[in-house]
Every structure is written in structure tokens, then in C-alpha cells.
Amino acid sequence: xxxxxxxxxxxxxxxxxxxxxxxxxxxxxxxxxxxxxxxxxxxxxxxxxxxxxxxxxxxxxxxxxxxxxxxxxxxxxxxxxxxxxxxxxxxxxxxxxxxxxxxxxxxxxxxxxxxxxxxxxxxxxxxxxxxxxxxxxxxxxxxxxxxxxxxxxxxxxxxxxxxxxxxxxxxxxxxxxxxxxxxxxxxxxxxxxxxxxxxxxxxxxxxxxxxxxxxxxxxxxxxxxxxxxxxxxxxxxxxxxxxxxxxxxxxxxxxxxxxxxxxxxxxxxxxxxxxxxxxxxxxxxxxxxxxxxxxxxxxxxxxxxxxxxxxxxxxxxxxxxxxxxxxxxxxxxxxxxxxxxxxxxxxxxxxxxxxxxxxxxxxxxxxxxxxxxxxxxxxxxxxxx
Amino acid sequence: xxxxxxxxxxxxxxxxxxxxxxxxxxxxxxxxxxxxxxxxxxxxxxxxxxxxxxxxxxxxxxxxxxxxxxxxxxxxxxxxxxxxxxxxxxxxxxxxxxxxxxxxxxxxxxxxxxxxxxxxxxxxxxxxxxxxxxxxxxxxxxxxxxxxxxxxxxxxxxxxxxxxxxxxxxxxxxxxxxxxxxxxxxxxxxxxxxxxxxxxxxxxxxxxxxxxxxxxxxxxxxxxxxxxxxxxxxxxxxxxxxxxxxxxxxxxxxxxxxxxxxxxxxxxxxxxxxxxxxxxxxxxxxxxxxxxxxxxxxxxxxxxxxxxxxxxxxxxxxxxxxxxxxxxxxxxxxxxxxxxx
Numbered sequence: 205x206x207x208x209x210x211x212x213x214x215x216x217x218x219x220x221x222x223x224x225x226x227x228x229x230x231x232x233x234x235x236x237x238x239x240x241x242x243x244x245x246x247x248x249x250x251x252x253x254x255x256x257x258x259x260x261x262x263x264x265x266x267x268x269x270x271x272x273x274x275x276x277x278x279x280x281x282x283x284x285x286x287x288x289x290x291x292x293x294x295x296x297x298x299x300x301x302x303x304x305x306x307x308x309x310x311x312x313x314x315x316x317x318x319x320x321x322x323x324x325x326x327x328x329x330x331x332x333x334x335x336x337x338x339x340x341x342x343x344x345x346x347x348x349x350x351x352x353x354x355x356x357x358x359x360x361x362x363x364x365x366x367x368x369x370x371x372x373x374x375x376x377x378x379x380x381x382x383x384x385x386x387x388x389x390x391x392x393x394x395x396x397x398x399x400x401x402x403x404x405x406x407x408x409x410x411x412x413x414x415x416x417x418x419x420x421x422x423x424x425x426x427x428x429x430x431x432x433x434x435x436x437x438x439x440x441x442x443x444x445x446x447x448x449x450x451x452x453x454x455x456x457x458x459x460x461x462x463x464x465x466x467x468x469x470x471x472x473x474x475x476x477x478x479x480x481x482x483x484x485x486x487x488x489x490x491x492x493x494x495x496x497x498x499x500x501x502x503x504x505x506x507x508x509x510x511x512x513x514x515x516x517x518x519x520x521x522x523x524x525x526x527x528x529x530x531x532x533x534x535x536x537x538x539x540x541x542x543x544x545x546x547x548x549x550x551x552x553x554x555x556x557x558x559x560x561x562x563x564x565x566x567x568x569x570x571x572x573x574x575x576x577x578x579x580x581x582x583x584x585x586x587x588x589x
Numbered sequence: 590x591x592x593x594x595x596x597x598x599x600x601x602x603x604x605x606x607x608x609x610x611x612x613x614x615x616x617x618x619x620x621x622x623x624x625x626x627x628x629x630x631x632x633x634x635x636x637x638x639x640x641x642x643x644x645x646x647x648x649x650x651x652x653x654x655x656x657x658x659x660x661x662x663x664x665x666x667x668x669x670x671x672x673x674x675x676x677x678x679x680x681x682x683x684x685x686x687x688x689x690x691x692x693x694x695x696x697x698x699x700x701x702x703x704x705x706x707x708x709x710x711x712x713x714x715x716x717x718x719x720x721x722x723x724x725x726x727x728x729x730x731x732x733x734x735x736x737x738x739x740x741x742x743x744x745x746x747x748x749x750x751x752x753x754x755x756x757x758x759x760x761x762x763x764x765x766x767x768x769x770x771x772x773x774x775x776x777x778x779x780x781x782x783x784x785x786x787x788x789x790x791x792x793x794x795x796x797x798x799x800x801x802x803x804x805x806x807x808x809x810x811x812x813x814x815x816x817x818x819x820x821x822x823x824x825x826x827x828x829x830x831x832x833x834x835x836x837x838x839x840x841x842x843x844x845x846x847x848x849x850x851x852x853x854x855x856x857x858x859x860x861x862x863x864x865x866x867x868x869x870x871x872x873x874x875x876x877x878x879x880x881x882x883x884x885x886x887x888x889x890x891x892x893x894x895x896x897x898x899x900x901x902x903x904x905x906x907x908x909x910x911x912x913x914x915x916x917x918x919x920x921x922x923x924x925x926x927x928x929x930x
Contacts, residue, residue: 205799208833211791212598212652213840214591224930231926294925472924479921482914488907491914495858498928502855503837520837523830576823583822586798586829589806589814 205586208519209506223287230291233264237297245296246469246557249564250462251423252298253377255335262332266292267302268310275314275322276330282512286505290461296469300374300423305329307460309336309382312453313402318437321402325380339369339383339403339427340450347577349384349450350394354429356385356401362436363387363401365429373571375412375425378405383429384446398446402438403429419563420549457572459507459521464500464528466568467535470561471497473554474539489538493531500528519585526578529568536561594650597635601657604630609661614891615752620664624717627665636675643674647847648781652788652839659792659899662891664753666714668785668903672778673716676724676736680771689713689720689741689756692782692903693727696760698735702768705761715746715754723758725765726778734775737765751894780846780856782903787839787863790899793892794832794863794870800889801825801874821877828873831866838862853916854928857909864906867896 237243242257261267269285271277292299310329313322328334345351354367365385375381381403388397405412409432415424441449471493478486503524510517539558540547547559569575604626612619627633635651637643644650651671658667669690677685691713697703713723721742729735745757802825805816815821838859845851871893875882882889900906920927 205795205802205829208829209836209840211795211836211840212594212649212656212788213844214595214598214649214653216591227930290929291925468925472921475917475924476921478918480918482918484911487914487918488910489914490917491910491912492861494854494917494928495861495910495913498854498858499834499838499862501929502841502858503834506837506841520833523833526826527830527834579823579826580819582826582829583816586802586825587806588802588816588822588825 206519208523208585221283223284226284226287227291229264230266230288231295233261233266234291234295234297238295243295243297244552246473246554247552247560248296248298248469249300249466250293250303251300251373253300253335253374253423254298255301255332255377257298258301258332260332261292261297261299262302262330267306267332268326268330271310271314271326271330276327282508283505286461286508290465290501293461293465294468301335301377302329302332303462304338304373305334305336307462308338308453308457309380309402311456312382312400312440312449315452316400316440316449317402318439320437325402334380335374335378337372337375337378337381337405337425337427339372339375339381341371342368343370347574350398350447352384352386352398354383354385356387356399358387359433362433363439364431364433365401365403366431367429369427369429370424371415372425372427373423375405375427376414376422380404381427382440384450387446388444395447397444398450399443400440400446400449401434402440403432403434407432407434417567419560454573455518455521456511458525459504459511459517461501461504463525464497464504464531466529466532466564467561468497470539470557471535473557474535474542477543477554486542489542493535493538496531496534500524500531504528519582522578522581522585525573526569526575526582529575532568533565536565591649593644593646594653597632597646597650598653598657600630601632601654602660604632605657605661605663608663614662614888615664615885620753621717623663624665627667627670633667633670633674636671637677638675638679641674641678643677648784648843649847651781651785652843655785655788656792659789659794659895660796662793662796662888662895664751666716666753668782668789669714670716671785672726672782673724676771679773680736680769681767682724682736682738682769682771685724687717687719688722688724688738689715690724690726692779693725693737693760694905694908696725696727696737698727698729698737698768700730702737702765704764707761709760710757711760712747712755712757714749715756720756722766723756725760726775726782728775729770732775734771734773734778736769736771738767738769739763739765749894750898751891776853777846777851779904780842780851780853783856783860783909784839784843784846786899786903787835787860788843790863790867790896791832791836791839793896793899794828794835794866797870797874797889797892797896798825798829798832800892801828801877805877815877824873824876828866828870831862831869835859835863835866854913857904857913860904861906861909861913864900867900871896 268277269280356363387399411428545555548555634643673690723739723741725737842855842859
């Protein structure tokens with residue numbers, strides 16, 4: 205077995221970093237947002253869209269924290285960004301407007317975008333004014349992304365796009381979508397000939413239609429590209445290397461606090477309901493969840509450190525996501541067994557939080573790579589042949 | 590400090606590899622010989638005060654040794670032995686040899702011995718052949734570590750699942766012969782004991798994963814290696830995941846303890862998680878090794894029996910979960926800050 209994490213850790217790890225001031229600042233900001241009604245505890249996740257919240261967060265320097273100043277960033281450490289992210293998520297803040305762009309699309313453009321594109325979008329993302337969507341899945345391409353059929357055809361000065369993307373979060377609010385296309389005919393190497401493009405959604409020939417999810421919310425969409433042309437500058441990478449870019453991008457989305465805090469709002473509700481004097485059974489169940497959360501968070505923090513040092517963390521990042529999303533799903537299951545309430549959709553009390561978590565839970569182990577895909581990656585990394 | 594840890598890790602690995610090259614696993618002769626070799630190498634004194642001839646080292650150093658013991662499924666209660674010698678010469682505990690040591694969970698020692706009202710049975714591994722005394726490590730006034738010495742001569746002996754001797758004592762029926770106030774922190778002692786046990790578990794789960802993966806890649810059924818079946822891949826992925834998150838939690842807690850910044854949630858979570866890893870990894874290894882692994886001649890059972898015991902040593906899994914849950918509920922108004930600050 206490959207040693208994913210050396211144990212014990214002989215590396216003389218750096219002294220614990222003091223981020224208490226940053227946490228205090230972020231919490232003060234979140235208190236203001238709660239007071240103004242922008243945060244509805246227990247009923248929001250990191251896909252909840254609120255452009256105003258994102259702009260106010262950006263004004264405080266909480267978006268694009270690690271990016272270079274010339275693109276509107278703040279050149280803070282990855283650990284400081286982590287702290288802000290987990291504080292936002294633990295508070296249940298509606299970060300959906302900037303989340304994808306800050307976590308995934310912006311860094312992707314920074315690494316593989318043209319200079320013109322960087323200058324066009326990065327400062328705007330950093331200001332909290334742009335929303336990005338991820339255009340990967342298609343009606344016939346879920347887990348098997350190499351089978352995408354959306355086509356990019358080279359034309360004078362750009363690329364003509366034709367096809368259909370589905371289950372695209374917040375596309376109806378988004379300014380841009382990063383779209384995975386087949387840009388060269390399929391060969392024996394099914395991962396070759398794919399490319400990613402940054403596509404403005406206000407272009408003629410692009411249509412966004414709602415796909416209402418089972419909670420009754422409109423967050424998912426179908427996006428149809430009917431021959432719209434994007435300029436050459438909007439191609440990411442060299443062209444044809446889209447699969448490599450996708451894989452890199454997914455490594456960044458796997459191990460963050462958004463993969464274990466999605467139902468933290470309900471956990472708070474559950475703990476509050478038992479506050480005074482939990483019986484032994486409730487204490488054990490809650491303790492099990494809290495201890496699990498604490499352990500997974502330590503793994504997530506450790507991965508953050510490794511990525512910041514430029515080291516690869518494919519296996520353990522995949523593990524963090526698989527276990528984290530499993531925990532997110534376990535919270536509503538434990539809560540429904542311990543709480544007296546019947547779940548009530550849309551209610552602003554604990555019954556509403558319970559319903560929201562139960563109804564949202566199925567997607568935790570689907571989005572960004574299903575549990576089965578994750579386990580396959582872990583098995584491969586374990587050396588199972 | 591990590592240089593010493595690295596050196597101890599290498600010494601322990603060398604000693605155990607050499608021992609198991611010839612030793613007959615599971616025999617009491619082997620266990621006795623290993624204890625003698627351990628003492629000769631001085632590995633038992635890693636936590637002992639310098640005045641008692643020890644290294645007075647930190648949790649990381651002792652963790653390296655415990656991990657190696659787990660990795661080899663070595664006999665002898667190495668964690669107990671290191672902790673016991675750590676008390677040697679402390680507050681009048683001049684002689685610790687010939688003693689067994691146990692955590693007095695739920696026992697509070699006031700100025701004097703507070704006898705539990707109902708039967709309170711504890712068990713501890715016998716170190717070497719003789720156990721005349723049992724040292725109960727309990728919480729005293731102001732959270733200090735108090736060691737109550739109980740006479741264990743002639744008490745009932747049983748076998749642990751791994752077949753090693755343990756003594757059994759009812760604290761409600763016993764009277765201490767001495768009580769030593771060490772002035773040390775009880776919480777820090779419990780945390781260290783739990784983290785060393787976690788380290789032993791992680792050594793065991795690491796080796797079991799290696800054994801199971803090797804077997805899955807070589808054993809063929811239906812014309813292909815077991816590792817080609819998705820059900821097997823998923824089982825091993827799940828087992829390895831529990832191991833890895835246990836490693837992460839334990840690494841962080843050990844580093845925090847050695848830096849003097851450990852919070853109860855951290856070490857309790859680490860021990861709880863390692864207990865879960867022990868269960869999951871042992872189950873997966875047994876499932877994959879099949880009937881071969883259910884025989885006494887295969888090495889697997891030496892690992893799984895120890896893992897099944899360590900889950901509840903120095904911090905019972907469910908007991909710690911209860912403590913975490915109660916603490917969380919006591920901080921319901923600020924659950925998140927309590928967890929991370």
C-alpha cells in the first residue's frame with residue numbers, strides 16, 4: 205500500500221498558526237449579515253445565490269484572498285482563505301454567487317487562461333460581481349465525462365459551440381460557464397481531444413432553462429449552445445488537453461470545508477435541541493458526529509497544507525470528500541432519530557432545517573464526482589490492479 | 590525533537606523485525622523474550638524522567654514506538670509499559686516494576702480514596718509475569734493526576750482476546766495501599782495514553798491494509814484477481830479512508846499536545862476515529878482474506894485481536910463519544926467556536 209500520509213509525522217510541523225484575529229473579523233462580518241437577514245440559518249448552503257452578500261464579502265477582502273494583487277486578489281495564505289471559507293460555511297452564509305468562481309473557475313483561468321481573459325474576468329470575480337457555472341455534465345454524460353458530445357468547432361477567430369449541458373448549478377445567475385467540449389473527433393484515447401472554454405452566457409445562441417430540484421428550488425439548469433462563437437482568447441490551456449485541466453480542477457474542489465459542512469446548520473439545531481441535559485443515547489450519537497467532523501476537518505486542513513506546498517494529494521483529497529459527504533448525509537439521519545419534530549418544508553424553525561437537510565442530502569454524494577467514482581480513484585491509488 | 594522520534598522508530602523497527610524473524614508468534618516465551626529485548630534497548634523508558642534513567646520525551650517519540658508495535662502486532666502492552674515507567678520516581682512512586690496500570694475512568698480521588706458505590710471492574714494487561722500492584726490513574730483535585738495503588742496479588746487473572754494475561758479488579762471492593770498526588774495534569778495524561786493507543790492501532794491498520802491489498806492483487810477467483818472486483822475495491826477504499834482520517838486526526842493531536850496546545854476534542858476525536866478504523870479495517874481484511882485469514886496459522890488474527898482490544902483501551906470508544914457529545918451540548922450556543930478555537 206502506498207503511504208498516503210506518513211505516520212508518525214516526523215516533519216517538525218510548523219507551530220500552530222494564530223488566526224484568532226481573522227476569525228474574529230469574519231465572525232463580526234457574519235453577525236452583521238445575520239442581523240440584516242441575509243443569512244437564514246439552516247436553510248442555505250454554498251450554492252445559495254446572493255450577489256449582494258458576495259459583493260459585501262469581497263469588499264472586506266474575503267473573495268480571491270490568495271490571488272495576486274494585480275488581478276484584484278489579496279495575496280493572503282491558503283490557510284487564511286480556508287479559515288474564511290469554513291467560517292462562512294459554518295455560519296450558513298449564502299456564498300453561491302462567488303463560490304465556484306473563487307474555488308475553481310478563477311484559479312483555473314489563472315493557471316490556463318489567456319492574459320486577455322484573466323484581465324477581463326479575474327478582477328470582477330475578486331470584486332464579487334461575477335458568477336461562474338461548471339458546464340461538465342450532459343444528458344448522456346454523468347460520471348463518464350469523456351463521453352461529452354457538446355462540440356467546439358474551429359472558426360475564424362474563435363470556436364463555434366453546439367450542444368447541451370445539464371444540472372448546471374446557478375447557470376441562470378451566472379455570467380460565464382466553463383464548458384467542457386469535444387474539440388477533436390474521438391480516437392482510441394477517449395480522454396484526448398477535449399477542451400474547456402469560458403463561455404459568456406449573455407451571448408446570442410445560448411439558452412438557459414430551469415431544472416427545478418426536488419426541494420422545489422430552482423438552482424439547476426439546462427444550458428443549450430446553438431452555434432454561439434467564443435473568441436480564441438476564451439480557450440483554456442492549449443486545446444485538446446481539457447481532460448487534464450478537468451482533473452486538476454476537480455482536485456481543488458474535493459477537500460475543502462464545503463465537503464463536510466453542508467449540514468452543519470442542522471447539527472447546530474440538533475445540539476441546541478439537546479442543550480440542557482442530553483440523555484446518554486443522544487450524547488453518544490452527537491459525540492460521534494462531532495468527533496467525526498473534527499477528524500475529517502483535520503484531514504482537510506492537512507490537505508490544504510500539502511496543496512499550499514505544491515504537493516499532490518489526489519488520494520487523500522478524494523478520501524476527504526468521500527468521508528465528508530458521507531458525514532453530511534449522516535447528520536440528517538441522526539437528527540431525525542433524535543428530534544421530536546416532523547420535517548416541514550420551508551419552515552424557518554428546526555423542522556424546516558431538518559426537511560431541508562433530508563431533501564438536499566442525496567446530491568452530496570453525486571455533485572462533482574459520485575461516491576462510486578471517488579472510491580474507484582481511491583482504489584486505484586491504493587494500487588489495486 | 591523529531592530526530593529522537595526518528596531514531597526510536599528505526600530502533601523499534603529493527604528490534605521487532607529481528608525478533609519476528611525467528612520468534613514463534615503467540616508463545617509466552619516469545620513475549621518474554623521481546624520484553625527483555627525492549628528493556629535492553631531502553632525503549633520502555635522513553636517517557637521516564639531523566640532521573641529514572643529515561644528520555645523524558647514527548648508524545649511523538651512514544652507514538653513512534655507504539656506505532657511499530659501495532660505494525661508488527663507485537664505482544665506485550667507497550668503503551669502501558671511506557672506510561673508506567675513515565676510515572677517512575679514521580680511523587681514517591683519509586684517502584685513501578687511489577688505493576689499493572691489502568692485509567693480510572695469515572696473515578697475521582699478527593700483528598701482520600703472515594704470508593705465507587707457500585708461494582709466498578711477494571712482490567713489491565715499484566716506486564717511480564719508478575720503483577721503485585723495495580724496503579725489506578727484517576728482525576729484528583731484541580732484536575733491533577735492521582736495514582737491510587739491497589740494490591741493486585743492473588744486477584745483473578747483472565748486472558749485478553751489476544752491471549753495475553755490481564756488482571757481484573759473491582760475498585761468498589763478494594764482499598765488503596767497508597768495514594769500519590771503527582772501534581773501532573775490528568776487530562777494531559779489521559780490524552781497521551783489515548784494517542785499512544787491510537788498510534789498502536791494505526792500501525793496495525795496500516796499493516797492489515799498492506800496484507801489485504803497484497804492478497805487482493807494476487808489471489809485469483811473466477812479467473813481474475815480479487816482486486817479487480819468493484820465490491821472489493823470499494824471495501825478496501827472505505828477501510829483505507831478510515832485509516833487515513835485516523836492518521837490525520839492523531840497526527841494533529843500529537844503535534845498539539847507536544848506544542849502544549851491540545852484541546853480535549855482533538856484527542857478524543859482521534860481516539861474515537863482510530864477505534865472506528867480498527868473495526869472497519871479488521872473487518873475488511875477478514876472479508877478479503879476469507880477462510881485463509883480465519884485460521885490460527887495465518888498472521889491476520891494476531892492483528893485483528895489486538896485492534897479489537899485497543900479500540901476500548903485508554904478511552905473507551907463509546908465513553909469518549911459520550912464525553913464529546915455532552916461537551917458539545919454544553920456549548921450549544923457556540924458550537925462552531927468551541928470546535929475550532
